[in-house]
Amino acid sequence: MAPKEILKIENLKTYFDTWAGIVKAVDGVSLDVREGETLGLVGESGSGKSVTALSILGIVPRPGKIIDGKITYKGENLLEKTESDLQKIRGKEIGYIFQDPATSLNPVFTIANQMTEVIRRHQNVTKKEALEKAIELLRLAEIPDPEIKIWNFPHQLSGGMKQRIAVARALSCQPSLLLADEPTTNLDVTIQAQILQLMKNLKEKLGMSMILITHDMGVVAGVADRITVLYAGRVCETADTRTIFYNPKHPYTIALLIAVPSLALRREKLAVIPGTIPNLIEPPSGCRFHPRCEYAKAECAKEIPPLEEIEPGHFVACILASEIDMKSPLEAKANE
Amino acid sequence: MSKKPFLAVENLFKYFPIFSRGIFLKKQVGLIHAVDGISFSVNKGTTFGLVGESGCGKTSTARAILHLDPPTSGSIYLEDEEIGEVFKSKNRAEILKLRRKMQYVFQNPYASLDPRMTVADIIMEPLMIHKHVPKNKWHDKLYELLELVGLEDYHAERYPHEFSGGQRQRVCIARALAVEPQLLIADEPVASLDVSVRAQILNLLQELQQKLSITYLYISHDLSTVRHICHRVAVMYLGQFVEIAETEELFSSPQHPYTQALLSSIPVPDPEAKRSRIILPGEVPSPINPPSGCRFQPRCIYAKEHKCVENKPKLVNVGNGHLVACNKVS
Numbered sequence: 001m002a003p004k005e006i007l008k009i010e011n012l013k014t015y016f017d018t019w020a021g022i023v024k025a026v027d028g029v030s031l032d033v034r035e036g037e038t039l040g041l042v043g044e045s046g047s048g049k050s051v052t053a054l055s056i057l058g059i060v061p062r063p064g065k066i067i068d069g070k071i072t073y074k075g076e077n078l079l080e081k082t083e084s085d086l087q088k089i090r091g092k093e094i095g096y097i098f099q100d101p102a103t104s105l106n107p108v109f110t111i112a113n114q115m116t117e118v119i120r121r122h123q124n125v126t127k128k129e130a131l132e133k134a135i136e137l138l139r140l141a142e143i144p145d146p147e148i149k150i151w152n153f154p155h156q157l158s159g160g161m162k163q164r165i166a167v168a169r170a171l172s173c174q175p176s177l178l179l180a181d182e183p184t185t186n187l188d189v190t191i192q193a194q195i196l197q198l199m200k201n202l203k204e205k206l207g208m209s210m211i212l213i214t215h216d217m218g219v220v221a222g223v224a225d226r227i228t229v230l231y232a233g234r235v236c237e238t239a240d241t242r243t244i245f246y247n248p249k250h251p252y253t254i255a256l257l258i259a260v261p262s263l264a265l266r267r268e269k270l271a272v273i274p275g276t277i278p279n280l281i282e283p284p285s286g287c288r289f290h291p292r293c294e295y296a297k298a299e300c301a302k303e304i305p306p307l308e309e310i311e312p313g314h315f316v317a318c319i320l321a322s323e324i325d326m327k328s329p330l331e332a333k334a335n336e
Numbered sequence: 337m338s339k340k341p342f343l344a345v346e347n348l349f350k351y352f353p354i355f356s357r358g359i360f361l362k363k364q365v366g367l368i369h370a371v372d373g374i375s376f377s378v379n380k381g382t383t384f385g386l387v388g389e390s391g392c393g394k395t396s397t398a399r400a401i402l403h404l405d406p407p408t409s410g411s412i413y414l415e416d417e418e419i420g421e422v423f424k425s426k427n428r429a430e431i432l433k434l435r436r437k438m439q440y441v442f443q444n445p446y447a448s449l450d451p452r453m454t455v456a457d458i459i460m461e462p463l464m465i466h467k468h469v470p471k472n473k474w475h476d477k478l479y480e481l482l483e484l485v486g487l488e489d490y491h492a493e494r495y496p497h498e499f500s501g502g503q504r505q506r507v508c509i510a511r512a513l514a515v516e517p518q519l520l521i522a523d524e525p526v527a528s529l530d531v532s533v534r535a536q537i538l539n540l541l542q543e544l545q546q547k548l549s550i551t552y553l554y555i556s557h558d559l560s561t562v563r564h565i566c567h568r569v570a571v572m573y574l575g576q577f578v579e580i581a582e583t584e585e586l587f588s589s590p591q592h593p594y595t596q597a598l599l600s601s602i603p604v605p606d607p608e609a610k611r612s613r614i615i616l617p618g619e620v621p622s623p624i625n626p627p628s629g630c631r632f633q634p635r636c637i638y639a640k641e642h643k644c645v646e647n648k649p650k651l652v653n654v655g656n657g658h659l660v661a662c663n664k665v666s
Contacts, residue, residue: 158619189389189598191389222603256532277500
């Protein structure tokens with residue numbers, strides 16, 4: 001019954017071998033993206049969100065290395081592919097929108113140059129056709145006067161415009177999967193609303209799947225169909241969006257919901273998650289969240305909790321998930 | 337308003353000149369209207385929030401108040417003193433006395449701490465300059481400050497790179513508090529921190545206000561933290577105020593179309609919340625040639641019917657100290 005998976009990651013481990021020690025940036029992440037859905041990948045900085053996305057395309061910067069795991073895209077294991085095969089997938093099958101539009105566009109080339117590069121690389125078209133296609137894409141991304149704007153250099157455009165161009169470029173070969181890495185983090189709220197709306201519309205129009213990487217629970221609430229929460233390189237919880245917000249079972253998910261000052265839930269004092277994100281060279285033993293978890297017991301420090309399906313489609317990595325009664329702040333509000 | 341405000345800003349203007357390129361014959365070719373005639377006042381022991389998108393003049397306002405960038409015109413009163421007068425007098429003792437009263441916490445704790453100084457050096461530097469604490473009490477004061485911001489004694493000997501972002505921001509706050517200021521300007525103090533750490537710093541700021549009754553000027557683009565911490569909020573757009581009100585009033589009944597759009601575009605962390613986003617067309621215009629009439633007019637849906645291109649709206653009191661600058665409202 002469940003729709004087909006387009007991407008499945010199993011037990012992915014990406015480590016960075018640095019002089020200070022091995023940084024276990026991604027340490028056994030498993031997730032899947034179904035056809036036509038948006039998966040929200042949520043976590044704080046250093047939780048391994050971006051490294052997971054970079055691993056999918058095989059563009060982890062040095063000294064990072066994929067140590068173990070399996071990434072299946074449309075039935076094929078991407079980790080077994082050669083570099084030249086991967087190049088046919090990057091940009092064509094899987095598009096990528098980077099976090100910072102100011103640095104992901106090359107400052108010395110015009111927009112036309114950078115847009116047609118991708119199109120000509122993957123499609124058998126002439127220069128002129130590629131340019132027409134590029135203008136069409138800019139129009140799709142709701143850029144005013146695309147015929148003029150395409151001859152601009154990145155510095156002539158505002159941050160919001162640059163991000164629209166990054167969206168247009170990522171979509172230029174109609175990928176089946178779009179990886180969007182914090183696409184709105186550097187933008188103002190009113191521009192963020194514009195870009196999110198644009199991405200939602202285009203995703204529906206083109207029937208893509210999407211992984212939306214963000215640290216903002218507000219952004220995923222409006223856009224994602226399902227959510228995977230990461231903490232210190234491991235998956236805490238995966239479920240559909242409503243379950244994550246109304247019936248979360250992992251203490252970290254709940255902490256994330258409570259600690260964010262929100263307009264909907266006004267409190268006198270913010271609940272605090274004590275401590276800071278752990279060092280990934282020597283992560284805490286057992287459950288990585290246990291030193292900051294208010295429910296932690298002695299068992300938590302001993303074994304790494306497995307990701308278990310506690311109800312259909314709801315996976316949690318916490319040994320206490322069934323024992324303790326955790327309340328979502330939203331649920332509490334609904335009962336008031 | 338019988339009580340005298342602690343900080344009063346009247347008709348503050350801050351323009352930055354733009355020069356033509358080239359080494360010789362630099363000509364002034366334009367002016368950036370960063371802050372364009374704003375007035376507000378803050379009562380003692382309260383928090384005043386300045387909200388707006390990037391480039392609207394929030395930081396320029398703060399820097400002008402502290403005379404880090406002296407204002408083009410306008411007057412700023414801290415209690416009874418006019419700050420501009422004090423700086424004009426060039427009396428170093430007087431200026432230092434004034435600087436002790438107001439301190440700044442910068443946006444980025446990674447850039448605002450000297451990497452070659454230990455935390456002890458960083459926090460004791462203001463004591464060295466202002467000499468308000470006798471030398472034999474410096475270390476007592478240092479440990480007192482560390483405790484106040486929730487750091488441990490052994491942190492004093494460490495360097496900034498050994499700390500996480502949240503701890504660095506605590507060091508910045510401790511440094512600002514070293515001179516026992518009465519006004520603390522916090523410029524996006526939590527913007528560069530992780531969500532789980534943000535709550536810690538916001539709570540710290542609130543606790544300090546209760547303990548020391550400091551007045552805050554809190555600058556942010558993040559409306560949800562503003563709602564949490566501020567008593568009164570001003571919304572800025574392109575160098576001018578569009579709306580000022582008590583926090584609850586502003587969030588429950590925003591009057592200006594820009595405030596309404598801004599509030600509606602905050603992502604709500606609730607999948608079942610009703611999303612009636614007002615998506616503003618276009619972007620913030622350039623502050624070099626700001627639009628005529630109402631500054632918000634090119635993006636406003638009501639601009640046509642109220643002839644906002646010609647009529648410049650003034651801030652009007654609509655009751656309860658709620659000020660709005662919009663032709664539609666007045």
